[in-house]
Amino acid sequence: MLERHSIVAEQFEDAEQQSAAAHLGMWTFIATEVLFFGGLFLAYTVYRHFYFDAFAAGSKHTDAVYGTINSVILLTSSFTMALAVQFAKIGRAKLIVRFLLLTVFLGAMFLAVKGFEYHEDIVKHLVPGPNFDPSLPLQSQIFFWFYWIMTGLHAVHILIGLGVLSAMAFLARREKFSAQYHSPVEITGLYWHFVDIVWLFLYPLLYLVQRHA
Amino acid sequence: MNPKNPSRKLLAVTWIVLLVMHFTILGSAYLNLAWFNTPFIVTLAIIQMILVILYFMEVRYTAKLTWLFICAGFFWLLIMLTLTMNDYLTRTWH
Numbered sequence: 001m002l003e004r005h006s007i008v009a010e011q012f013e014d015a016e017q018q019s020a021a022a023h024l025g026m027w028t029f030i031a032t033e034v035l036f037f038g039g040l041f042l043a044y045t046v047y048r049h050f051y052f053d054a055f056a057a058g059s060k061h062t063d064a065v066y067g068t069i070n071s072v073i074l075l076t077s078s079f080t081m082a083l084a085v086q087f088a089k090i091g092r093a094k095l096i097v098r099f100l101l102l103t104v105f106l107g108a109m110f111l112a113v114k115g116f117e118y119h120e121d122i123v124k125h126l127v128p129g130p131n132f133d134p135s136l137p138l139q140s141q142i143f144f145w146f147y148w149i150m151t152g153l154h155a156v157h158i159l160i161g162l163g164v165l166s167a168m169a170f171l172a173r174r175e176k177f178s179a180q181y182h183s184p185v186e187i188t189g190l191y192w193h194f195v196d197i198v199w200l201f202l203y204p205l206l207y208l209v210q211r212h213a
Numbered sequence: 214m215n216p217k218n219p220s221r222k223l224l225a226v227t228w229i230v231l232l233v234m235h236f237t238i239l240g241s242a243y244l245n246l247a248w249f250n251t252p253f254i255v256t257l258a259i260i261q262m263i264l265v266i267l268y269f270m271e272v273r274y275t276a277k278l279t280w281l282f283i284c285a286g287f288f289w290l291l292i293m294l295t296l297t298m299n300d301y302l303t304r305t306w307h
Contacts (some may be wrong), residue, residue, distance in 0.1 A: 020276055027279055031286030038290040045294070046301050064239070071235050079228035082269045086221060186271075193270045200261045204254045207243035212250065 022183045026190045035066060037149030037198050040153070044146045044205065051139035056210035058136060061126055067198040067207035071199065072112050076194040077106035081165075085189045092178035093172055098183075100169040103192065107162045114155055146207050154202060157195045164188050217274045227268040234261050 012018040049057045084099035125133040127148070128141035168188050171177065177185055219227075238257050246253060267273040274281060 020279075023275065024279055024282060026281045027286075031282060031289075034286045035293070038293055042294055042297055044239050045298065049298075049301060064242075068235075068239055072232065075228065075231050075235060078231075078265060078269050079224060082219075082224045084220065085271075086218060089218060164306070190270055193265050196269075197262050197265055200258050200265070201255075202256055204238055204242070208238070208254060210244040210250075212245040 006041065012119040019183050019186075022187055023190070026187045029095075030190065031192050033194060037150075037153075040146070040150050041201065044150070047136070047139075047146070048209075051142060052210075054139035054144045055166075058126075058140035058147070059207060059209035060211065061133070061140075062147065062207050063117055063120060063125065064211070065206045066113055066120075067203050070113050070117075071203050073106050073110045073113065074196050074199050077103045077110070078193050080106065081189045081192045085182075085186050088172070088177055088182035088185040089179060091177070091182075093175050093177065096172040096177060096185065097169050100144065100165055100172060104162055104165045104169065106166065107158055107192075109142050111155060111158055111162075114151065115125065150202055152208065154195065154198055157198070161192050161195055219271060219274070223268060225253050227264055231261055231264060 008018050010016050012021065080099045080102045084096050084103060087095035087099060121127065125131050126144055128144050132141050132144070165188060168185055172185070234257050238254050241253055241257075242250065245252075266283070272279065
């Protein structure tokens with residue numbers, strides 16, 4: 001099985017070119033994701049410009065503790081993912097599996113914390129609509145639309161990542177990767193790090209608006 | 214270790230720097246820096262992003278063609294943000 005994967009596909013001159021093509025393809029996909037989330041960040045920026053006070057009031061009602069814990073979890077998961085890639089490059093199957101599963105565990109922790117946070121948000125009437133917290137300005141509902149949509153889409157990306165990471169761990173366990181063939185692990189890593197990057201911006205823009213006031 | 218790879222030590226240092234920057238962002242949000250709060254926080258977030266791209270995503274060691282694709286993605290984002298905000302920010306100008 002390993003031999004089959006080791007063979008360079010006929011359209012490539014060598015393994016290095018094949019790997020470079022895979023990376024380029026993934027980066028092209030990530031560029032489309034940058035614009036996908038970019039549209040949301042742009043819409044957020046426009047409405048924040050118009051309704052800054054309502055956005056600040058809404059942001060203060062988010063729980064920065066949950067957000068901070070999740071940031072630490074996600075940054076750590078990026079580190080474990082980067083280590084999994086390093087071990088994939090030297091063909092250490094057991095260590096690849098170990099660090100991929102650690103990344104999966106941290107990703108699942110992120111979703112669990114998000115779940116607790118969502119529950120608390122619902123109890124505190126922070127879902128836009130007729131039951132929205134009446135003590136907040138009306139336009140804070142716009143802030144919370146962005147909060148739910150952006151964190152929700154990000155959580156969907158995490159969920160997809162967990163599926164792909166699990167598949168990679170399964171394949172690594174069956175010794176499908178080697179020092180010569182490990183592009184799938186690297187490509188999965190690129191996706192996971194991108195999801196981390198999105199959170200690096202979601203965190204300050206959703207949780208930390210005007211906290212000092 | 215292949216010289217085209219970041220060492221495990223470098224990855225660990227990157228992780229620690231990212232965490233330190235993260236708590237700097239958190240702390241600065243509770244300080245009154247007047248108009249400077251948001252620019253400061255966003256600048257730190259951009260630096261965090263660059264560190265993740267360069268070392269965790271290993272772009273520092275990748276082909277120049279890949280750099281071109283990455284820069285193109287962010288360039289289009291910059292166009293979208295700049296042109297749109299150029300409109301909204303100047304609507305009240307007389």
